[in-house]
Amino acid sequence: MPTWEDYKGQTPAWCPGCGNFSILKAFKEALIELAIEPHQFTIVSGIGQGAKLPHYLKCNTFNGLHGRTLPVATGIKLANHEMRVVAVAGDGDCYGEGGNHLLHAMRRNIGLKLFVHNNQIYGLTKGQASPTSMEGMKTKNQPFGVFSEQLNPMALAVAMDCSFVARGFAGDPGHLKGLIKEAMAHTGFSLVDILQPCVTFNKLNTYEWYRQRVYHIEAEYNPEDRAEAFKRALQWGERIPLGILYRNNRPVYEERISVIKDMPLVRQSFDPAKIGITFKEFY
């Protein structure tokens, strides 16, 4: 059983009070409760404040480029599908720069767990609007307010028939931990959007702002009802649902690839002897 000590990483360089701290804590607790050891999973992250997370715990890590978490994670999963592969990204990283990859990861239904630290602002670059910034929000780069409609990742995911769609809140780490555990246990592609207050740059969507609006989805809710899930995914503003919005059992991508059916690619040996036989085709 791994302990809290096994997951002690580098000292975080986040601002005091940042929502990322409680996400990190919830994530570590989920791993410990699931008895996943550091070498048994890989985190792929991009660029952003949230993307620094793998350095602050202990795990195999590929901290790549902005927007490119999902393709790198896809490559790792296809090469070794027995490895648990987690993608950690921010709202700019995943809903902006890497938006196309998100669409296609959901289409593939590859068994990646994507956790999006969604603070509705660009933190690393110091306070510009993100794809999830609310219309009208004023920033240094949007002095007249944001004109574009806010991207709704939950509705997008339900529309794409994403096989696990959930929303958590950094201000509710106990609940978030449960969602992380559920996502980790799900076999297909999982998207967990995590509302994460940015105490330095987002003066609109504060802890208080979220607390007044979020609620836990009721126990009798059926996450397998896609039409109902879409309705719930559209909720924003007065009330913001937290929990598993949608779930299905679509076939998982890596399970459909016959080449890796019996053994992960990384453990398959290479037999040069067969080359000679193939060369006969050229005669």
Place this chain on the structure above:
Amino acid sequence: MDYSIRLGGEAGQGIQTVGYTLSKVFSRAGYHVFTHQDYESRVRGGHNFFQMRLSDKPVTGPREVIDILVAFDHESIARYEGQLTDYGQVIYDSRSLKKSYDKSQFLDIPFEALAMEQGGSRIMANTVATGAIMGMLGMELDILLGLLREAFHRKGEEVVTANLNAAMAGHDYAVRECVRCSFALAPAAKPRMLISGVDAIAMGAIASGCKFYSAYPMTPSTGIMDYVADKAKEFGIVVEQAEDEIAAVNMALGASFAGVRAMTGSSGGGFALMVEGVSLAAMTETPLVIALGQRPGPATGFPTRTEQAELLFTLHSGHGEFPRVVFAPGNPEQAFFLTHKAFDIAEKYQIPVFIMFDQYLADTQWTLEGIDLKELRYTDYRLRAGALSTLKSYRRHLLTENGVSPLGVPGESRHLVVTDSDEHDEEGHMVEDAETRIKMVDKRLFKKLPLIAQEIAPPLLYGSAEPDVIIVGWGSTYGVLKESVDAMMKEKKIALLHFSEIYPFPRNEEPGYLDMLKNAKLTICVENNATGQFARLMRAEKGYEFHARINKYDGRPFTLEGLIGELNAHMGRL
């Protein structure tokens, strides 16, 4: 004996099928074969051609003259009639072209009618034409009939029989009616290997233990993905068609990080999207092989045509300073072995390695004596379960004497494998301090570079050992340059210097190629681009300036006659 056969027609008429079938017949009959293609960016209509040379001596480039022209459209006649040799012959079907030509070089063969008579459909007109060409050449049909059986056996005995009869009908018609045909073939010999540039790259990857290929389709690189996908099951390879080239390169990096040999491929426009991934490969020291099929740019350019204009782009692609290796094979054999070497070097030094080719090399087929598989060297440089577990501690980016850190496979031991696109410490965690930065740049770049440079072979020298004239080229022009030298050797002390391992630029070990260039009276750099990119590279790397340059940037490859003409125009300078 050196015959050129050109098949001309619209896209969709099946000239490729006829071309591939005939070239296979010729190579199986033991002849030397060289084929190349010219096609438009469309699936139906337009005008394309497929050209074959067959000879009893090695043939390595395209000729302009035509001995047999098979015209499936009027365009073929209008464009190429003037290229016919004195004994050249055109065959066509007056009923499908709706026109007759009353000239002695023209032979009207009712391809479609003969196909229908043999119980076939109009589509078998191609089989009739194939048989007819063999009849004109005086070849027996046994090899063709065998190929047709192989090709159609799944469609049932009826289809096989109809095709065999169609081939025989075409053959017999040509034997009977082609009174001017005076082609004399050398006796048949043992079958030769026939392979295209793009298949050779794909085979080179498979033969190097490539386990993962991700790409976005783009001419002329798509053939690699097609071939690898076809062999995926047999060799245990995962082929992933990515949503874009950015995803393609990042997926390949992910797979490589996870412990398998990985490759991606594209053309210039797609590769432009990949360059951030090249830089990521460099920073994370993740082995990566990239096949780059050039075509004329800028932008979409000529999608299905050829050019050598991405050399400097490739050399400088990716932000930051890091080592890379660039290969540019000149024929399918080099393509196979350089792809193999690319995988070895990429993994040995944990760097990006490029295989540059172009539409011309991709689509040309060459006959080879064979490929000696004993020359393959497969070394797995990764640290896997056993070796990794025995280590007391593991640091992915450990500072070592030669700059190469242990390449551990994540998940195979309790050791963690950590890497970062940020500057990082030995463990792979991001840092900000100057001291570590300097150590890491020294490790990644300066310590590895001299070792990588030692891996690079000198350019190939062909022809005179003490040349007055040296023709220099790189990549796909090898064959046509070599044959030009052959043709001019009787009158000139001439040599070819061909570069296929381009970067790090080959060292000049005394007495080396630079001395030879300096001692020559005339040096000409021949490139399929507008600005002479290799000539500029030579000047930058070695301070050497060629006396003359020949550049072709019409999207078409050099032909033997065309190039010899251009070379001769420079001989007055001697």
